[in-house]
Amino acid sequence: MTDLKVGGVPEHFNYPWYVTLKNKEYTKENINLRWQDYPGGTGAMCKALRSGDVDIAIVLTEGIIKDIADGNPSKIVQTFVKTPLIWGIHVAAHSKFKKIKDLEHATIAISRFGSGSHLMAIVNAFNQGWNVENLRFKVIGNLQGGIDALTNGTADYFMWEHFTTKPLVDNGTFRRIDDCPTPWPCFVVAVRNEILENNFEEVKKVLDIINQQTTNFKDIPNIDEVLAERYEQQIEDIQKWLKITEWNDGKPITKNLITRIQNKMLRYNVIEKKKNSGEFIKNMYI
Known part of the structure; x- marks a missing residue:
């Protein structure tokens, strides 16, 4: 059994992770995946990736690009939510x-x-x-x-x-x-380099499972009611959110996308200079 730690904000975007964990889908693949809430958001998760307190993180695109540029030893393996936040x-x-x-x-x-x-x-x-x-x-x-x-x-x-x-x-x-x-896709999946080196296949299985879940997520019966109750939201707000939110369908992240995001971040003064976009990503589907 491979132990992996995944972290994310305790918000409705990440409910698909809860579903797959509840159904023990990772255990079936001999992976002991443990979820950790990070109410402090992307800054807290970037710190946790650096320290090894988490292996996989569902982070905001702008935050992890800036932190990888500043030396975070991790890679972006795919987008998670492809619509803006x-x-x-x-x-x-x-x-x-x-x-x-x-x-x-x-x-x-x-x-x-x-x-x-x-x-x-x-x-x-x-x-x-x-x-x-x-x-x-x-x-x-x-x-x-x-x-x-x-x-x-x-x-x-x-x-x-x-x-x-x-x-x-x-x-x-x-x-x-x-x-x-956000002028870019909002959430990406980042993985520590050490984990990618030692547990590449296991990470790939985790992504396959979560991508399968998000592909059909909106079709879950009464999902709007479930989310409204769990996250203490009005059902009409959840319905609006579901309408405007699209998860990634498993397509790999590209250097072209990272370059376009870096160009915008540079224009917005969020980063001071661009780096080689290949340094930010790891293609899981070569």
Whole structure:
């Protein structure tokens, strides 16, 4: 039995992993796959990949590309969700800020430097024509930290996935000013190089199983009701999310895609220079 550790955010995107684990599909292939929630998001998972605390991570594209460029000994093996992530731009319900232009000099809550909430704040600032050099950040760790920072006024706005934070908008904790979609596919699967060297076939089996699950995921009877209950969402919000979300159908990641993403990240000042796109990926289907 091969032991492998996989990590991801405890959000609806990753429910297919829960289904395959519950059905013991990896065990049937002699793989002991253990799931670890990372509420701190991509920054926390990049750190876990570096330390070996996790072997496989479902991470935001922009975060892992930046971290591999900065020396993370991992490779992207495929996209996981090929549609953009919709980032909500939130302020406290009682905040004086009303429009996105009001936020130019405001303090931004981010989970970690290098996280999606950090990098997408830069993308949003670039979109607004603001000076990225002047952005001010407050590190808050995770979603709960963002709630605390906006409520007590130590930060002014916070970017997090639209549907995950929708209940907080509904209950009056946050007010959403606008949305900012990622200009690239949002989630990828990253694997530590050591695992790719020693357990290539096992990783390939894991990908085959999860890709099979996501291919038919929307056809699961009452999946909207299941997700709404599990993630404390309104069913109409889950239905909207299912309509706009597409998982990868098992196609390998290409150097061309990484190059296009790097070009955009460079334009948005998220990275300082491009690297050879082949350094970021490992083709599992040669």
